[in-house]
Amino acid sequence: xxxxxxxxxxxxxxxxxxxxxxxxxxxxxxxxxxxxxxxxxxxxxxxxxxxxxxxxxxxxxxxxxxxxxxxxxxxxxxxxxxxxxxxxxxxxxxxxxxxxxxxxxxxxxxxxxxxxxxxxxxxxxxxxxxxxxxxxxxxxxxxxxxxxxxxxxxxxxxxxxxxxxxxxxxxxxxxxxxxxxxxxxxxxxxxxxxxxxxxxxxxx
Amino acid sequence: xxxxxxxxxxxxxxxxxxxxxxxxxxxxxxxxxxxxxxxxxxxxxxxxxxxxxxxxxxxxxxxxxxxxxxxxxxxxxxxxxxxxxxxxxxxxxxxxxxxxxxxxxxxxxxxxxxxxxxxxxxxxxxxxxxxxxxxxxxxxxxxxxxxxxxxxxxxxxxxxxxxxxxxxxxxxxxxxxxxxxxxxxxxxxxxxxxxxxxxxxxxx
Amino acid sequence: xxxxxxxxxxxxxxxxxxxxxxxxxxxxxxxxxxxxxxxxxxxxxxxxxxxxxxxxxxxxxxxxxxxxxxxxxxxxxxxxxxxxxxxxxxxxxxxxxxxxxxxxxxxxxxxxxxxxxxxxxxxxxxxxxxxxxxxxxxxxxxxxxxxxxxxxxxxxxxxxxxxxxxxxxxxxxxxxxxxxxxxxxxxxxxxxxxxxxxxxxxxx
Numbered sequence: 256x257x258x259x260x261x262x263x264x265x266x267x268x269x270x271x272x273x274x275x276x277x278x279x280x281x282x283x284x285x286x287x288x289x290x291x292x293x294x295x296x297x298x299x300x301x302x303x304x305x306x307x308x309x310x311x312x313x314x315x316x317x318x319x320x321x322x323x324x325x326x327x328x329x330x331x332x333x334x335x336x337x338x339x340x341x342x343x344x345x346x347x348x349x350x351x352x353x354x355x356x357x358x359x360x361x362x363x364x365x366x367x368x369x370x371x372x373x374x375x376x377x378x379x380x381x382x383x384x385x386x387x388x389x390x391x392x393x394x395x396x397x398x399x400x401x402x403x404x405x406x407x408x409x410x411x412x413x414x415x416x417x418x419x420x421x422x423x424x425x426x427x428x429x430x431x432x433x434x435x436x437x438x439x440x441x442x443x444x445x446x447x448x449x450x451x452x453x454x455x456x457x458x459x
Numbered sequence: 460x461x462x463x464x465x466x467x468x469x470x471x472x473x474x475x476x477x478x479x480x481x482x483x484x485x486x487x488x489x490x491x492x493x494x495x496x497x498x499x500x501x502x503x504x505x506x507x508x509x510x511x512x513x514x515x516x517x518x519x520x521x522x523x524x525x526x527x528x529x530x531x532x533x534x535x536x537x538x539x540x541x542x543x544x545x546x547x548x549x550x551x552x553x554x555x556x557x558x559x560x561x562x563x564x565x566x567x568x569x570x571x572x573x574x575x576x577x578x579x580x581x582x583x584x585x586x587x588x589x590x591x592x593x594x595x596x597x598x599x600x601x602x603x604x605x606x607x608x609x610x611x612x613x614x615x616x617x618x619x620x621x622x623x624x625x626x627x628x629x630x631x632x633x634x635x636x637x638x639x640x641x642x643x644x645x646x647x648x649x650x651x652x653x654x655x656x657x658x659x660x661x662x663x
Numbered sequence: 664x665x666x667x668x669x670x671x672x673x674x675x676x677x678x679x680x681x682x683x684x685x686x687x688x689x690x691x692x693x694x695x696x697x698x699x700x701x702x703x704x705x706x707x708x709x710x711x712x713x714x715x716x717x718x719x720x721x722x723x724x725x726x727x728x729x730x731x732x733x734x735x736x737x738x739x740x741x742x743x744x745x746x747x748x749x750x751x752x753x754x755x756x757x758x759x760x761x762x763x764x765x766x767x768x769x770x771x772x773x774x775x776x777x778x779x780x781x782x783x784x785x786x787x788x789x790x791x792x793x794x795x796x797x798x799x800x801x802x803x804x805x806x807x808x809x810x811x812x813x814x815x816x817x818x819x820x821x822x823x824x825x826x827x828x829x830x831x832x833x834x835x836x837x838x839x840x841x842x843x844x845x846x847x848x849x850x851x852x853x854x855x856x857x858x859x860x861x862x863x864x865x866x867x
Contacts, residue, residue: 533864533865559823627832628832629835633826
């Protein structure tokens with residue numbers, strides 16, 4: 256099977272979408288390490304990345320409408336692009352809400368959750384060029400699942416700490432909103448991996 | 460390609476489902492404008508609409524099992540009907556919870572969120588007959604996405620107000636439950652548009 | 664149409680996955696009836712079941728990659744396995760969070776919600792062997808939808824009680840987290856039924 260220049264364009268665009276997730280995850284690391292008063296500009300940069308991500312998703316969708324792609328089901332490319340976009344949306348929401356809700360200090364463990372998002376982003380960006388041989392990407396979706404499992408454990412322990420350490424209820428509620436978006440971003444990375452696995456099942 | 464009377468029946472039923480959303484959104488407008496003590500009968504009317512919506516969905520599903528449809532994938536009609544049904548479910552839940560949790564005054568901005576639901580409902584009802592030429596519905600899904608974006612911004616600002624204006628934590632929690640359902644309804648409208656776009660990608 | 668030994672293996676594995684849900688639902692019944700201090704070992708047994716469930720899901724996915732199945736779409740088996748796995752994940756999360764968040768007494772009505780999960784699990788386990796004649800499973804998905812409707816009503820009334828009976832806000836928040844997972848498990852049972860219905864639509 257020969258790939259056409261058009262096909263290569265899709266792999267490039269999907270890789271670009273995943274590279275935006277690497278940038279987004281790094282911005283989240285900066286944001287949770289920053290003093291509350293310095294988070295605004297970081298959230299603003301995140302929002303620029305989110306807009307750039309929307310442009311990439313839009314270009315993928317437009318190109319889909321006019322191309323024949325080897326060897327994929329056209330719809331699967333669309334779904335994969337949408338799942339990558341979900342991750343960036345969650346990251347952007349987390350950053351926006353941290354500023355909007357005037358969150359103070361984050362409970363210990365948030366930086367661990369964000370570190371897992373950084374790992375998931377690197378992993379995903381590294382896997383996108385491998386879509387050319389999708390059946391060989393099993394190590395990617397296995398590792399993505401394992402990172403999500405770990406994130407889930409970190410998330411639950413974070414909330415247990417938050418609930419049981421004497422913060423006032425509204426602070427708990429607001430902080431939980433932000434942490435929930437980080438956990439959703441971890442989930443969304445797993446959904447990206449699920450789509451890749453689904454494509455591989457079709458190809459195998 | 461010629462449409463059969465059977466096909467026309469599907470377009471009629473989907474339009475009817477979307478028309479129920481217009482009624483549902485109007486009832487939400489009434490509900491958030493009404494004094495707390497007068498919301499019960501409005502929620503009861505919403506529940507009647509929701510039951511009527513279930514009947515329409517059920518008829519679509521039954522007819523699907525016995526028909527060949529031009530030009531659609533049978534499953535896509537089922538998914539579209541299910542997504543329309545989701546919107547009405549969210550609207551009904553929002554109304555039910557507002558009464559059940561004995562919500563007092565809503566924070567300012569709720570009426571703006573409900574107005575966006577009204578716009579999304581009108582837009583969707585207007586688009587359903589256009590499914591006959593689904594590839595020409597791009598303005599529909601673009602506008603649906605833009606309304607969802609706006610709803611998302613209104614939602615976040617609503618919560619920021621709610622969190623930072625001295626309401627007691629349980630009132631915040633209960634009010635947030637209702638507002639979350641309104642935001643979910645806005646999301647579900649976008650999912651309707653996503654299904655339409657997916658169908659159009661297949662047709663193009 | 665003749666089923667192969669391979670096909671029978673899939674029906675066995677899906678039945679095994681659903682049988683784990685029966686065990687999980689029973690453990691939830693024990694957990695909500697147990698005094699707070701005795702929930703740890705029950706949650707630990709739930710986690711073992713959840714691990715066993717992951718192994719079954721994994722075996723289904725591996726076998727999918729190497730088989731031709733009569734009469735199903737390979738992807739649909741994968742989706743069904745994933746939806747069954749979701750239910751067990753929600754059950755495991757509910758049990759884990761009850762212990763982790765040190766929930767005290769549950770509000771009245773939780774045992775009713777768990778009883779509905781037991782009914783949904785029995786129903787689902789009974790339906791899996793019937794996948795061989797999937798178009799005859801309409802009573803299954805209708806009953807699954809009806810259980811979910813009932814669970815939804817119980818859930819809303821549970822929260823109304825929780826909100827309006829003077830518990831402190833953090834207790835409300837923590838208890839709601841656990842109850843939300845039980846409601847999600849009820850939803851996930853309905854999603855299992857939805858996948859079965861989707862398969863039946865294709866076959867009909």
